[in-house]
Amino acid sequence: MNRIFRDATGPCLAPGGSVVCVGAFDGVHLGHRALLARARALADQRGLQAIAVSFEPVPREFFARGKPVPRLTGAREKLALLLDTGVDSLLSLRFNAALAAMSAEAFVDDLLIARVGMRALCVGGDFHFGHARRGNVAMLEQLAPQRGFALEVMPDIGVDGTRVSSSAIRAQLAAGDFAAANAALGRAFSIGGHVVRGQQLGRKLGYPTANIRLGRRTSPVTGIFAVQVHGVHAQAMSAVASLGIRPTVNGTEPLLEAHLFDFDGDLYGRRLEVEFVAKLREEEKFADLDAMVRQIDLDARQARAILAGNDRIREAAPI
Template sequence: MRMLFRDIAGDPVAARGSVVCIGAFDGVHLGHRAVLARVRGRARELNLDAIVVSFEPLPREFFAHGRAVARLSNVREKIEQFREAQVDRALLLRFNAALAAMSAQDFVERVLVRRLNAREVWVGEGFRFGHARGGDVDLLQRLGREHGFTAQALEPVVVEGERISSSAIREALAGGSFALAARWLGRPFAIGGHVVRGQQLGRKLGYPTANVRLGSRTSPVDGIFAVRVHGIDDSVRPGVASLGVRPTVNGKEPLLEAHVFDFDGDLYGRRIQVEFVEKLRDEEKFSDLDAMVRQIDRDAEQARDILLRPGAG
C-alpha cells in the first residue's frame, strides 16, 4: 500500500481511475479479504488503482456515544492487513457528525467520483451507507450509471455452513471459541502493542509480565488465557496472560499482562503480539496476594498443559 489518506476533501488520488471497496473492515476477516482480493484483481486487469475505503472510528463506535464497543483490531492492525492485501491506497475517513449527516448521494459524488475517480465499486452483502443508512446497493448502482462506474455486492463467505461476519467472530471470541474465530479470521486472534512499564508486581511475585495497554480499544475478550507471544525473537513463546482491570490490586484501566514461560529478558518498548489460544477462567478478586499467586501457579500449569497438547490452538 503506497498511500493512506484521511480526508474527503482534496485532490483526486487516482488519476487513471480506481476499483474501490467500502466497509468497516473490523478484523479484516476472510470475508473482507475476499472483497479486497477481488478489488486488487480487477484493478490489475483494468490497469487502475485498487483502493479501500474504511472509517475510524468505526461507525458503530461513533453511534455508541462513548459506550465501550468491542472490536477485533485497532487502526494499526487494520492498516497492516490492508498492506498485506496489496491494495494501492486506503482512504480511512474520519467518521464524525459531518460524515454521519452526509447523504448517500453526496458520499458518492464527493468520495467515489471526485476523490477516487471510481470505475468499479465492490461492497459486501447488505451494504448500507449515507445519512440514516439511506443508501444501499441498488442506489449505488443507479448513481453509478449516472457517474460512470459499476457497483456490485459480493456474496458472503461461508465456512462450515456459517456466514462470516465481524459480529459472529466477536461472539465466538466472547464465548471462548478461539479456534473457530481463527478459522473465520484466517489467522489466530491476537492483540499487539508496545510493552510498557507497570508496577513490576508480577516480578516480585515470581511472574514477570510484558504489559500492553489497550488505550481506547475495547477487547472482545477478558480473563485469563493460555497464549503464544510473538515478537520477542524468531520463535513463538508460550505463556499465560490476563486481560482485565486487575481487581485484586485495584486496577483501573484494562491491561494485557503476558507472562512468557522460561524467559526473563527486558522487553520494554518492544512491540509484541499476544495470540490467544484458550481461555482458562474469568478474572476474579482474591482475598490477598498469596491466594492470587496460588491461583496463578495453577493457571500457569494449566496453560503449559494446553500449549503442549498436539494441535493446540
C-alpha cells in the same frame, strides 16, 4: 507503492480511475479479503487503481458516544492488514459528525467519484452508507448506470456453515471459541503493543509479566488465557496471560499481562504480539494476594499443558 490518505476532500486520488471497496473492515477477515482481492483483480483487468475506503474511528465507535466498543483490530493493525492486501491506496476517513450527516448520494458523488475516481465498486450484499444508513445495494444499482460506474456485489463468505462477519467473530471470541474465530479471520487472533512498566507486583509474586496497554481499544476478550507470545525470539514463547482491570489490586485500566514461561529478561519497549490460544477462566477478585498466587499456579500449569498439546498437534500436522 501504498498510499494512505485521511481527508474526504481534496484532489482526486486516482485521476485515471479506480476500483473501490468500502467498509469498516474491523478484523480484515476472510470476507473482507475476498472483497479486496476482487477489487484488486478488477483493477488489474481494467488498468485502474485499487482503493480501499475505510473509517477511523469506525462508525460504531462514533455513534456509541464514548461507550466501549469491542474491536477485532486497532487502527494501526487494521491499517497494516489492509495495506497487505495489495491495494494501491487507502482512504482512512475521519468518521465525524460531518461524514455521518453526508447523504448517500453525496457519499457516492463527492467522495467515491470525485475524491476517489471510482469507475467500479465492489461491496457486500448488506452494505449500507450515507446519513441514517439510507444508502444500500438497491440504491447503488440505480445510481451505477446514472453515474457511469460498474457495480459488483460479492456473495457472503461462509466457514463451516456460518457467515463470516465481524460481529460473529467478536461473539466467537467473547465465548472463547478461538478455533471458529481464527478460521473466519484467516489467522490467529492476537493483540500487539509495546511493553510498558507496571507496578512490578508480578515479579514480587514470582510471576513477572510483560504488560501491554490497550489504549483506546476495547478488547472483545477478557479473562485468563493460554497464549503464544511473538517478538521475543524467532520462535513464539508459551505464556499465561490476563486481560482485564485486575480487581484484586483495585486496578481500573484494562491491561494485557503475559507471564512468559522459562524466561527472565528485559522486554520494556519491545513490541510483542500476544496470540490467544485458549481461555482458562474469567477474571475474578481474590480475598488476598496469597489466594491469587495459588490460582495463578493452577492457571500456569493448565496453560503449559494446553500449549504443550498445541505444539504436539502442530508438529504432527502434515507439511
